[in-house]
Amino acid sequence: MLVAVLNSKGGVGKSTLAAHAALWLHDRGIRVAVVDADAQASTSEWLTIAAPRIRLERCDNVAALQDRLPRLTAIHAVVIADGPAALSPETAVLAAAADIVLLPIGPSMMDIWASYRTARLLYRLRLRGPRADRPRVWTVLNRVQPRTRLARVAVEAVQRFGFPVAATPLRLRTAYAEACGARSAVWRMGPAARDAALEIERLFEEVLAPVVAAETPVAAPTSAVTRPLTAVWQAAPTNPPPTPDKRTPARADPAAAPAGCPDGGPGRGWRQGVADDGRARGGAAVRAPAAKPGPG
Numbered sequence: 001m002l003v004a005v006l007n008s009k010g011g012v013g014k015s016t017l018a019a020h021a022a023l024w025l026h027d028r029g030i031r032v033a034v035v036d037a038d039a040q041a042s043t044s045e046w047l048t049i050a051a052p053r054i055r056l057e058r059c060d061n062v063a064a065l066q067d068r069l070p071r072l073t074a075i076h077a078v079v080i081a082d083g084p085a086a087l088s089p090e091t092a093v094l095a096a097a098a099d100i101v102l103l104p105i106g107p108s109m110m111d112i113w114a115s116y117r118t119a120r121l122l123y124r125l126r127l128r129g130p131r132a133d134r135p136r137v138w139t140v141l142n143r144v145q146p147r148t149r150l151a152r153v154a155v156e157a158v159q160r161f162g163f164p165v166a167a168t169p170l171r172l173r174t175a176y177a178e179a180c181g182a183r184s185a186v187w188r189m190g191p192a193a194r195d196a197a198l199e200i201e202r203l204f205e206e207v208l209a210p211v212v213a214a215e216t217p218v219a220a221p222t223s224a225v226t227r228p229l230t231a232v233w234q235a236a237p238t239n240p241p242p243t244p245d246k247r248t249p250a251r252a253d254p255a256a257a258p259a260g261c262p263d264g265g266p267g268r269g270w271r272q273g274v275a276d277d278g279r280a281r282g283g284a285a286v287r288a289p290a291a292k293p294g295p296g
């Protein structure tokens with residue numbers, strides 16, 4: 001089974017999530033391999049120390065991916081792939097081969113807009129690709145500061161991609177950044193990283209447990225709308241995400257789509273709730289943040 005962590009937007013937490021996912025599976029005795037398609041190779045450097053027994057493959061080109069992916073998935077229960085920070089041919093190969101895609105997104109409209117093209121690629125693969133409804137996609141909000149207007153707007157906006165949103169977002173915590181420097185995982189870092197350990201455990205139990213339990217086909221994730229987002233955010237999203245219509249491919253509002261993404265899209269009207277200038281549109285009970293989006 002291949003779990004790919006993808007987003008063409010840089011700095012959204014792909015490597016952080018991929019390294020932790022690999023370590024989480026490894027620490028549970030799962031036979032896991034890692035494909036590092038990130039040119040910076042930070043996951044490889046991280047895991048070489050954190051878990052020397054995990055099989056690591058640097059694959060920064062299509063030929064290498066096409067060669068290694070089938071071999072690795074044949075002899076490992078799970079292969080975790082850390083994707084590049086671009087909508088490159090390597091991203092497309094990983095997306096097409098993946099059983100599950102984790103799509104980390106930062107809680108700023110800049111991150112969300114920049115993630116649109118990756119979401120669209122995944123949406124089209126699920127709709128028209130050779131494997132019906134594959135890959136399964138989880139949107140994972142990262143570097144979140146709860147109870148902020150920015151967080152509420154982010155939830156609203158990513159739901160419009162039409163993929164399930166993991167009920168447990170990862171908060172902005174120094175422990176995640178320290179884990180990389182320490183070549184460790186947050187659950188190995190003692191009491192100071194306890195909150196991070198608990199939250200990432202909840203996240204992986206949600207998005208990876210079926211993989212662990214099974215090594216059988218993963219059950220359809222529960223729709224984000226029904227997940228207890230309120231418990232996490234203390235602010236319930238008011239609008240359910242649109243259901244992609246399989247008979248007529250969804251088309252985004254061209255005026256609302258980011259440059260370079262004029263047609264098609266992940267979920268109908270994914271951005272219609274928030275106008276470019278931040279004013280709520282279409283009756284959505286959200287307001288864009290006045291604050292400048294965070295880094296990343």
Ligand SMILES: Nc1ncnc2c1ncn2[C@@H]1O[C@H](COP(=O)(O)OP(=O)(O)OP(=O)(O)O)[C@@H](O)[C@H]1O
Binds near residue numbers: 010012144170173177
């Ligand atoms: N939840 C978090 N809280 C605090 N810092 C975080 C969090 N997630 C990631 N970071 C930090 O943000 C930075 C970017 O993360 P990371 O390298 O995982 O992103 P990426 O998507 O792999 O980037 P790239 O696209 O460049 O490969 C790193 O310094 C990482 O330690």
Ligand SMILES: [Mg+2]
Binds near residue numbers: 014042082
């Ligand atoms: Mg990376």
